[in-house]
Amino acid sequence: MSSSLHTESTAPAALSLSSTSPATARAEPGYQIIRRNGGVTPFDASKIGIALTKAFLGVEGSTAAASRRVHEVVESLTQEIVLGLTRRAEAGRTFHIEEVQDQVELALMRGGHHKVARAYVLYREQRAAERAKAAPATAIIAPEFHVTLVNGSRIALDIDRLRNLISEACEGLADVSAEAILTETQRNLYDGITEAELALAPVLAARTLVEREPDYAFASARLLLDGLRREALSAAHGGRQQATQAEMKDRYAAYFPAYVAKGIEAELLDPELARFDLKRLAAALKPDRDLNFQYLGLQTLYDRYFLHIAGTRFELPQAFFMRVAMGLALREIGREARAIEFYDLLSSFDFMASTPTLFNAGTTRPQLSSCFLTTIPDDLEAIFKSVKDNALLAKYSGGLGNDWTPVRGLGARIKGTNGESQGVVPFLKVANDTAIAVNQGGKRKGAVCAYLETWHIDIEEFLDLRKNTGDDRRRTHDMNTANWVPDLFMERVSEDGAWTLFSPDEVPDLHDLYGLAFKAAYETYEAKAAQGKIKVFKQVRAVDLWRRMLTMLFETGHPWITFKDPCNIRSPQGHVGVVHSSNLCTEITLNTSRDEVAVCNLGSVNLARHVTPQGLDHDKLARTVRTALRMLDNVIDINFYTIPEARLSNLRHRPVGLGLMGYQDALHTLRLPIASEDAVTFADESMEAISFHAIAASCELAAERGRCPSFEGSLWSKGILPIDSLERLSEARGRLDLDRSSVLDWSALRERVMHVGMRNSNVMAIAPTATISNICGVSQSIEPIFRNLYVKANMSGDFTVVNPALVHDLKARDLWDEVMISDLKYFDGSLASIDRVPDDLKMLYATAFEIEPSWLIEAAARRQKWIDQAQSLNLYIANPNGRKLDSMYRLAWERGLKTTYYLRATAATHVEKSTLKGTDGKLNAVQVTATSVSSGTGAEGKACLIDDPTCEACQ
Structure with a gap:
């Protein structure tokens, strides 16, 4: 089989595409090819078709039927290859012959032509070896260039x-x-x-x-x-x-x-x-x-x-x-020393601030906060003010979570005009389009998530917002959506009961109630509806609505499932407000109202930098957390606020969200498979340590700088720490099946918090960290490893990602070779089907879709007991079905999780099989669209990629 490209040899006319396919016969003029001898010739795409044809016929034979099929396949592949080369290159770009061949290999693998690709790769390797043997290159051969x-x-x-x-x-x-x-x-x-x-x-x-x-x-x-x-x-x-x-x-x-x-x-x-x-x-x-x-x-x-x-x-x-460190130290006494301290933490990758802080610290517009949460009131002027606020907040890189529950539903009476409301959906469409219009200075698209409670009369339409079918005026293709689910609904699902939908203008207090108070009010309104005292309502079977929620989540990736009651019952700030929604990434749980826009300031500890094979380095972790909390607290005072409601809320409560990343790397260091009891225990112990040191650090700041204004009356002031608030949730539900053990000395810290106070109303939240973890070169947040070898696509181009820990272990066992690389590509970065890999390595390096999602939920539940906010928890499921989804999300609720994030399913997974030799690597590389994982399985294609820096989720 010949695989030469742009050589002097020619193929039989019947095999050449140059005369039959003008679209693929030749690339746009101006492109050139560098030959192996250093010569430069015009780029002729017809020779790609020739090489592909020879490769196919060499594997599949040259019967008439095979030739016809090959002709069609080759034409399509050639178009794809030419596009792959030219779409990311300005006119006049020069390609090396090897780069073209890399694109051929990539196209074959993407197209599923694995046998042809394998033969093509082996032939290239053979020819490379022959060239090396004939003329070993020990030094660069440089003519008078x-x-x-x-x-x-x-x-x-x-x-x-x-x-x-x-x-x-x-x-x-x-x-x-x-x-x-x-x-x-x-x-x-x-x-x-x-x-x-x-x-x-x-x-x-x-x-x-x-x-x-x-x-x-x-x-x-x-x-x-x-x-x-x-x-x-x-x-x-x-x-x-x-x-x-x-x-x-x-x-x-x-x-x-x-x-x-x-x-x-x-x-x-x-x-x-x-x-x-x-x-x-x-x-x-x-x-x-x-x-x-x-x-x-x-x-x-x-x-x-x-x-x-x-x-x-x-x-x-x-x-x-x-620059970032200086921006965060502007108001410090002895600010040079503090700037150096902050710089050391950031530049060592021990801790990384969130993207808005990195973008804007030290600049003339220091908008450093990550997340903004708003409640949309039920009047026209307030609705459009909220949309304007969205635009102002998004302009400087803020991610938005909007609580739309107060807005009256479809068919509700409008008193001023004596007409009927069109419901919440048309306003969501306006908010969706605003998010697209304000693209954060071209750095990334504006991003917003709309939340709606499960009893809202428009909930069924809300579930359909991300569908590609139906009236496009009632669709929001670019907006994230999330269900805000009360415990009572989950109880009705469990007992196969009825569920009643209301318009909030007739049941206004439900929005602010939770727990037993919500249950009592809701049942009263159900009775009134049965008596004809409520005009707009609808009764459905709870299980049917639940199944539809899961179906839409599976098909479109939305709405996400988040739980109202644990977010409020365990909130330290219940004395001054209600948590009505989470944020864009479901890890922030702060109060919102007409007068207060919640703000959160994020950063993440790199757990991989605080673990040795012997375990967690508590002393280093304590130092890191102490400095990190100080940096995050400084954000609140330095921050540039675009609307007064955000400034009022942030200065009153001073919330921050310290999270973590590199969790999977830490497990590799400790030799713990993520699907194991030992890993769940480590999730518990590591989060306990972060929680302990974060609370202690905020307490130290309170002693130095003063308590946050809303401290009195909070759970903190009563000595109820996050671990203690579990009992409140257990009492409200009647039971909570969750390990509540601890290791550290919480009694002394509890007493100190009660007497000294807390500088911050909230101190912990685990964000996705997709972009900042890339900067640090570690795994995202609390995510399992996606693949052991794959191509990551983002705004900077395509990047080969190889699990270095796996490579180290395979080398130690003399298993790392070209065949292993080829097998990893063929099996989408999974070890499971590679027979010569030992079972212990298969367990240790199991990928996201090879583990039962229950392991992720159990680990998240053990973390959640220490966290005063929430965590961005993606769930992965192979071969999903309704029963699996039902049991998975019920388990999340039963374990007391506050929120979940994306559902990722294998049916929509596509992993690039590539050498990555064909990506351009320019400093100002253009984005290449390539889906790694979609959250749904339908044709919607709008769900977040596993690494999408155009989304606020990728902080």
């Missing part, structure tokens, strides 16, 4: 600098070969190469090797840094500047003050930053920490976080972390 600068002038290619740059990038990385990167880089060189292409060439070269050795992700990042350094140094100092990593040890000190001055001059940085002792702060920078990035993390920072002027970045990584 020249580099074209931005101004059009040409200079000689500095081969020695390129060689040294690659060698430097590989220092300290085991099993990473500078020679291999150098050889691969050669393929992307040609005479007249642009400066940008030259910077990209070694990055691409290193990225091609990531799937074989995960540490090439670090080498790729270090090579990427070279282009970033040149860009940022030139922007900060003027002229053409460049530096190696070794040179940056001295140059960072001079660069940092110039960077601050440049940012202030451009009106991007707060002028107050110039009043810091910049020389002291510059001396505290740690350039070596630039080496801790993996490629995905650094590319993400470049694309979305680093400050720029007209697209030119002038912010280097350590300056970025110091």
Whole structure:
């Protein structure tokens, strides 16, 4: 079988697409191919069709029927490959022949042509080995190549600098070969190469090797840094500047003050930053920490976080972390020392602030908060004010949760016009379109989640909002939705009882009631409805409504299931209000009202950095949490508030949400399978430790700075900590089946909280962390591992993700080779079907869809007992059916969980099977659309990807 592309050989006319398929015969003019000898020729797509045809016929034979089928398949694949190459490249882009072949391999795997792809891969490997044997590449072969600068002038290619740059990038990385990167880089060189292409060439070269050795992700990042350094140094100092990593040890000190001055001059940085002792702060920078990035993390920072002027970045990584630290230390006494303390925590990846804080700290508009929760009142003026508030809050990167329950339902009387209401849905449509219109300065789309209680008369229409069928005027394709479910409804489901739907204008107090008080009022209204004293109502079978809720969740990914009663019964702030909804990601549970918009300020401890094979490092965790809580508390006072209701609420209650990420990495370090009792116990013990230290830290801040104004009367003031509030939920329900054991000395802390107070009304919430975990190079939040090898697609491009812990273990057992890589691709990153992998490794590295979701729920329940807010809990289910979904969500309720988040099902899963050699890796890479996992199984396709930074969920 021949797999040559863009060679001098030709195929029989019958096998060529050049004369029969104009759409695929040739790419747009201007694209070029770099051949292996360094020559450059025009890009001719017909040769892709020739190679594909030969590959198919070599595997499937050359009968007439096979030839006809092959012709159709090849035409489609060729179009896909050409599009894959050209859609992410400006006119005139030059591709290496290997890059084209990578796209061919990717298209075959995506299309399910596994036998052909396998034969194609083996043939490529054979040919590569033959070329290497014939002419081993021990050093780059460089003719008199020249580099074209931005101004059009040409200079000689500095081969020695390129060689040294690659060698430097590989220092300290085991099993990473500078020679291999150098050889691969050669393929992307040609005479007249642009400066940008030259910077990209070694990055691409290193990225091609990531799937074989995960540490090439670090080498790729270090090579990427070279282009970033040149860009940022030139922007900060003027002229053409460049530096190696070794040179940056001295140059960072001079660069940092110039960077601050440049940012202030451009009106991007707060002028107050110039009043810091910049020389002291510059001396505290740690350039070596630039080496801790993996490629995905650094590319993400470049694309979305680093400050720029007209697209030119002038912010280097350590300056970025110091800028954020300075922004959070603005009002500290001894602020240089605090800024250095904050910088050390961020730049070490021990803790990471949320995306809005990273975006805006130290800037002229420091909107640092993550989440805003609002209640929509039931009058026209207030409804449209709320929509306007959504726009203002979203403008500066806030994620929104709207409680729509007070708005009267379809058919309810409008007193002012003596007409009938069209219900809540038309207003939701307006809110949906507003979220799309306000896209946070192009950094990510505005994002909002609408909540509705299960007794609302419009609940059935609400369930259909994300469907692609029906009246599009009553659909919200871009808005997240969530059910706000009272315990009484779950009880009616359990006993197969009736459930009555009401319009809130006739039952106004239900919105603010929960627990036994809600039950009493609800039953009274049911009696009135039976007596004809209520005009708008409908009675349904509770089980039928529950099944429809689960069906819509399965088919469209929405609405999510969240539970009203545990959120309120266990809320520390029940004395001053009611929790009417959660936020965009279901981890925030704060009071809202007409006068108060709840605000939460988030950050996450990197649990992987606080665990050794021997267990949790409590001393380090205590230090991290103490500093992190101080940073989060500072956000409240420094924050730029876009509406007064948010400022009022935040200063009155001062809530923060300290969460965690890297949970799966921690389990790998401890050698604990996620589907095990030991992992559930670790979830319990680790969250207990975070809870203990977070409460203690807020108590320390109260002693130093004063209690939050709403402390008196709170559960805290009564000595009822989150672990104690479980008893309140148990009493309300009659029972609660949950382990309540503890390890730490809570008695002493409880007494101190009662007497000293709490600086913050709430201190814990586990957010999704999809983007900030990428920055730190660890697993998201509390998520199980998605796949052991896959391609992650986000706004920065496509990235190969390989589980480094698995690779380490397979190497130790002499199992890591090309066949294993091929098998992992074929089996979607799962070990389960690979016979030669031992069972203990299959258990340890089981992926999300290979474990029973009950394990995730049990671990979440053990965490929830320590958390004063909630957690973003995604649930994964293989081969879902109604019975499984029912038992899964009933278990979540029975264990006292406050909320759940996305349902992810295998029926909608698509994992890219790729070498990733074909992604461009540009610093300003264009987003490539590729679905990793959808939350539903229908054709809706609107559910959040497993990593979608256009969504606020990916903080």
